[in-house]
Structures are given as C-alpha cells and as structure tokens.
Amino acid sequence: MNGNKIDEKIKSLMRVDYVGEKYAEVLIEVGINSPEELRSLEDGKRLREKINKTDKLDYNTSLDYVNNMIKAAKEGNYKNSIATDKYHNIRDRVFTDTLLLVYYENIYIKKYSDVDVSKEEIFNIEKETIERFKGDYKEMDRVRERNRKYKAWKEKNKDIIKVIKSLFLNHFEERLPYDYFSKEFYKEDNYNRKCEYCGITEKNIKLLIDEEKINTKRLYSRGNHMEVDRKESSGEYNKDNIALCCYWCNNAKTDEFTCEEFKDNVGSVFKKIWDERLTKCSY
Numbered sequence: 001m002n003g004n005k006i007d008e009k010i011k012s013l014m015r016v017d018y019v020g021e022k023y024a025e026v027l028i029e030v031g032i033n034s035p036e037e038l039r040s041l042e043d044g045k046r047l048r049e050k051i052n053k054t055d056k057l058d059y060n061t062s063l064d065y066v067n068n069m070i071k072a073a074k075e076g077n078y079k080n081s082i083a084t085d086k087y088h089n090i091r092d093r094v095f096t097d098t099l100l101l102v103y104y105e106n107i108y109i110k111k112y113s114d115v116d117v118s119k120e121e122i123f124n125i126e127k128e129t130i131e132r133f134k135g136d137y138k139e140m141d142r143v144r145e146r147n148r149k150y151k152a153w154k155e156k157n158k159d160i161i162k163v164i165k166s167l168f169l170n171h172f173e174e175r176l177p178y179d180y181f182s183k184e185f186y187k188e189d190n191y192n193r194k195c196e197y198c199g200i201t202e203k204n205i206k207l208l209i210d211e212e213k214i215n216t217k218r219l220y221s222r223g224n225h226m227e228v229d230r231k232e233s234s235g236e237y238n239k240d241n242i243a244l245c246c247y248w249c250n251n252a253k254t255d256e257f258t259c260e261e262f263k264d265n266v267g268s269v270f271k272k273i274w275d276e277r278l279t280k281c282s283y
C-alpha cells in the first residue's frame with residue numbers, strides 16, 4: 001500500500017471527534033480504516049482489547065474513550081467535517097477568481113491607482129469587464145501580459161489584498177451562509193447525500209466501490225462524496241443556485257448544459273447505468 005493511501009485513511013479517521021493522529025494509526029492497525037467502519041461497530045469492548053494489544057500506545061485506553069469514538073462516528077460528530085472543507089475550498093476558489101476580476105476592472109482597465117475598498121460594489125464586476133476578460137483568452141499573449149502585471153500588483157499590495165479578502169468573506173457569507181451550507185445543505189459527514197441529477201446516493205457509491213463496480217482511478221481525491229454544482233454555472237454560489245452533484249455528473253455537466261437539459265437527458269441515462277450496476281451487487 002502506498003503512503004498516500006495511508007495518509008488519506010488517517011486524515012479521514014481524524015475527522016471523528018476523539019480520534020487524534022495516534023489513535024487513527026492504531027485504528028488502522030486493528031483493521032478500522034474509515035469513520036464508516038468505526039461507526040458500524042456494535043461493541044467497544046473488543047475494539048478496546050485490540051487497541052491495547054498493539055504496541056503503539058504506552059498506556060491502556062479506557063472503554064469510555066473507545067465508546068466515545070464509536071458514538072461520535074455514529075452520530076456524525078466530526079471535528080473538520082467534509083462540509084467545512086467543501087465550504088472553505090469553494091470560498092477560496094471564488095476569492096481567487098474574484099480578486100483577479102477586481103484587479104482587472106479597477107487597475108488594468110480603468111487604470112485607477114488602487115482599489116477603492118470603501119465601496120462594497122467592488123465585487124459587482126461590470127458585464128463589459130467580464131466580456132472583455134473572456135475575450136482576452138482569444139489571444140494568449142494578452143493573458144500572459146495581464147498575468148505578469150497582476151502578479152506584480154499582488155506583490156506590492158499585500159495589505160490592500162488583506163482588506164479585500166476580509167470584505168470578500170462577508171460578501172460570500174451573506175450569499176451563502178456557512179450555517180445553511182453545513183447544517184441544511186451538505187449536512188453531517190455520515191448523511192446519505194444524493195446527486196440532484198442522476199439520483200445516486202453516497203451510500204450506493206460506497207456499495208459500488210466495495211463491490212469493485214466503479215472504474216475511476218480518481219477515487220482518492222474525488223467520487224466518494226457529493227460535489228457542489230452551480231445550477232446556473234455563470235451564476236454565484238448562493239442558496240438558490242447550488243445543488244449536490246456526484247463527481248460523474250459534475251464532470252459531464254461542465255459549464256455547458258443547463259440543469260434541466262442535463263437532468264432530463266444525461267442524468268436519467270446515468271441513473272439507468274447505476275441501477276444496472278447496483279442490481280449486480282451482492283448485497
């Protein structure tokens with residue numbers, strides 16, 4: 001087994017409350033490789049025995065502690081939930097894109113000497129700016145030149161970028177509140193999320209993986225959990241514009257197809273394929 005695979009297991013186990021790095025290593029040694037496997041245990045006693053037989057800890061683990069780990073896994077109590085990671089990843093990605101557009105509009109096109117952070121509209125990029133921005137990609141030399149200038153601007157303006165970032169965090173949170181995202185939309189780690197387009201659930205994806213009926217080699221980075229799709233792909237991330245979406249649908253939908261086009265045509269074909277594979281599972 002390669003190192004990356006082990007790291008992924010340790011990382012996923014460490015999400016569960018009470019499981020630190022040492023315990024994650026011990027759990028893997030006694031054959032518990034994921035929060036799901038920890039959750040499926042009925043009895044903490046046997047696990048405790050196994051844990052105490054390993055030579056990884058120089059003390060005995062109490063039954064209470066082991067039961068707390070199992071309970072946390074069952075209840076989906078996680079320190080760094082997948083929802084939190086997803087939210088932060090999306091927010092960081094949107095910030096990267098937004099900062100470039102803010103620079104492009106204010107400094108590159110309008111030739112202002114700096115970004116006026118006193119007005120909140122700095123994030124409302126004009127349509128013409130966006131059109132021009134997209135148009136630049138027809139000539140890569142122009143894009144390269146812009147990127148060079150942008151990089152130099154970023155290096156000289158670290159303080160103002162910090163201010164823009166803090167304004168952006170509020171701006172993003174107003175549109176997509178973290179509480180809504182983590183509690184109502186994405187929910188707990190062990191929640192059985194479902195793809196809006198093809199209807200596959202995370203539980204059934206896991207079943208197909210266990211039965212070796214999933215072919216992608218990217219499972220360690222993508223696939224296991226639902227992704228977050230923007231229904232209208234040029235729109236912003238807000239409550240009305242996001243949908244849970246499996247890796248396969250997300251990859252196929254890209255920014256080309258509308259929600260309806262995709263769901264009615266491609267989604268239903270994917271569903272048929274999943275159903276066929278699921279009927280071949282031995283559960």
Ligand SMILES: [Zn+2]
Pocket residue numbers: 195196197198199200245246247248249250270
């Ligand atoms: Zn799907």
